[in-house]
Amino acid sequence: MSLLSLKNVTRRFGSLSALSNISMEVPQGELRAVIGPNGAGKTTLFNLISGFFPPSEGELLFDGQSVKGVPPEKLVHRGMIRTFQITEIFLDLSVYENLEIAVETAHGLNLRPWLSPARRRQVRAHIDELMQTLHLEDLAYRMAGELAHGDQRVVEIAIALAREPRLLLLDEPTAGMGDEETDRMTDLIRHLHQERGITMLFIEHDMSIIFNVADRITVLDNGHLLAEGTPAEISANADVQAAYLGAAR
């Protein structure tokens, strides 16, 4: 069964259709990329899936249940979590503290004015585990705001991972990164997918990453679904080439 499915989803803003009649299925465990020229509706699609606004028409299902009109903060509890195009982390706190908040929130401890030593150790172990997975140990006591852009994005993913999401939405995870950082992020995404089996949906511009890691690719153009298929199928698709060549001038 699909973890996420969109059935004939349309989203209008006033008279403008940002997304028209999109249908897509993301099965459990898949790594799916969403691509398309600027203004194709990728971010609108993301915002819609993560609950910023409901579809004007059509149905949105997560884990077989309708999540149409469910706000983002509720979707988190069902296991869907996202990152943002502009990194959203706690810049004035250390990396450790960023993860501490994420882990305590994930464990539902926010209302506690104190913790038992056992709990404290449990939280601590989870944070350590996250830092290990994401290779953040050396940065633990640095302010998140002082980190390189690429590291900040990793912290953001770590925060999202603390929740142990079933579906992770990554909005342009490598935007603004240098080659080395991009490679690291690519490895990370592949690792999370393969080792942890997290279903992921990500928007990306860098074609090399997409064709490297994605199981399947969804191509949007002008708010329409242009094509969907494996990397091989997409690279052979004449419509996609036309759209990209057209957009790339």
Added chain:
Amino acid sequence: MELLLFNIFNGLIIGIFYALMALGLSLILGLNGIINFSHGGFLALGGYIAYSLSPVIGFWGALIVSPFIVGLLGLVVERILIRPLYSRDPLFSLLLTFGLAMIMEDLIRTFWGANGLPFNVPAALSHPLSQTYFFVTGYRVFLVVLALLAIGSLFALLRYTRIGVRIRAGNADLETVSALGINIYRLRAINFGVGILFAGLAGVLAAGRLGLTPTMGASLIMPSFVAIIVGGVGSLLGSLLGGIIIGVAAGIVTTYYPAASDVVIYVIMAVVLVVRPRGLLGQEGLLE
């Protein structure tokens, strides 16, 4: 019945002061993004300057000149003290204008004395217009008319002049306005000046009605906040409406239960906040 009418009329006049003050505060809150605690100080200053000017240039001259002097002073304050704070946490502009209010009140006390002063309006304006309704004096009617004129011209300015259109646009979306290449610093300065001008005008009018005390502004500023909250933050029309509503409501309550006349406006506010958190005409999510 006559007492009720009297109190409603009185409430209307007080409400107009609230509205004049709330409009200026609301303008500044919207575009400059600050709660101007010193607004009451500027109001009082408007009254006192008119008091000192009127022996020289007469009541009418003072009525016109004093608000402009106060407005100019507002421009100076904006340029020197407020402008550095725009990019900072709103807490700081709040505290700065709070301190400014204390300084202004203290300076007024030092220059003009701590005791109340009478501010005489022209004899032609102080006669009752009606035998039955003795309280409808010429000055009170004049006050209402003049305030409405000022408010009307403010709305016309915002609607029909280029600067007014920009101020309104900046209220809605400052980033876009600055992206259009409009100098938002100048826009904010002008906006602040206009807001203070209204405080000055309200000060002169209030001086003729309520007399002069160093704390006259401070006692008007809280109800003006309430007027803004009731009317809805971000809506100038709401501030106007809010001011008049709470003024009249206080007037009505004065008739039946005078002790509660100060409290009633806060009760109205609390009810509005519970029932309609964004206020009567407010927009969702503004200034948050």
Added chain:
Amino acid sequence: MNATTIQDKTSTLGGSRAGMSSVDLPRLAAALVIWALLLSAPFWLPLVGGYTVLGTRVLIFALVTLGLNLLLGFTGGLSFGHAAYFGLGAYGTGLMLKFVTASTPLAILVGVLVGGLAATLLGPITVRRKGIYFAMITIAIGQMFYFIAVRWNSLTGGEDGLTGFARTNVHFGGWTLDLHNPTNFYYFTLFFFAIGCFVVWMVLRSPLGHTFVAIRENPKRLRFLGLPIGVYIWIAFAISGFVAALAGSLYALLNNFTSPEDMNWILSGDFVIICVLGGMRTFWGPLVGSVIYVVVQDYLSSITVNWMSFIGAIFVLSVLFFPWGLLGFFQGRFKK
């Protein structure tokens, strides 16, 4: 030098020094010095030209601003109406002593409950709004209590204030604590100040406190971790309301008097500037700010009638030049 940077900054999370099993020595030393100074204050205050009641007043202001700072400095909630809960605590205690009981502890308890519950009940109305809108609503709601105190003459004594009550001695079994003695009352107040410190310190190093700081730092991020932020701001508001009420209650006992001025918005502004003066993002900032504020005000009002201008100038200058307060300023210095 990098190590100091980290330690200073991690203090924003209330000293959760995870990853370090050893105790943070400079911080501990500072706390020990502060407590030693507070415990010995009645002995050294006269030597530096002070007097015990001045010390008690500092403690009371430090207590209310400690609570306020949990909301203002750590959660980022701009409350400009905390004098209301301070004043409610004062009136609650004063009225109890005047009309109901001769027991000081009972009067304190009632004062704390009145002010704290008022904050708890009104919290939900205010936390629906953020930023300066929140500030405006907190001021206006606070002012409502001010006018009630002014107008309800028969109960509160109106503008003249509430008189006719006095703190009474406290009895523990066969032992009596003579509270009429100013030094004893100082220690009595210090005891409650210590409780307040302990509560705030506990909260700050717990997940609850971490959540408060996270709200200040990035509410959007937190919302997308699935947290209802309003609830947590409300909790911070309520805790700070209870602490403010406790301080107000002690203030009424100190003066054997309370007046509407104890709940006016001017006093709310004073509380906020105390937090800013000392350093909003530091634990001891409120105490440092209170020392400066209370001493300066005491001194100024004895030498000039224009003390209000000076206090106003302190507001303006601290905003322009020391926005992160004295402690924040020194911590910034260390980092360089």
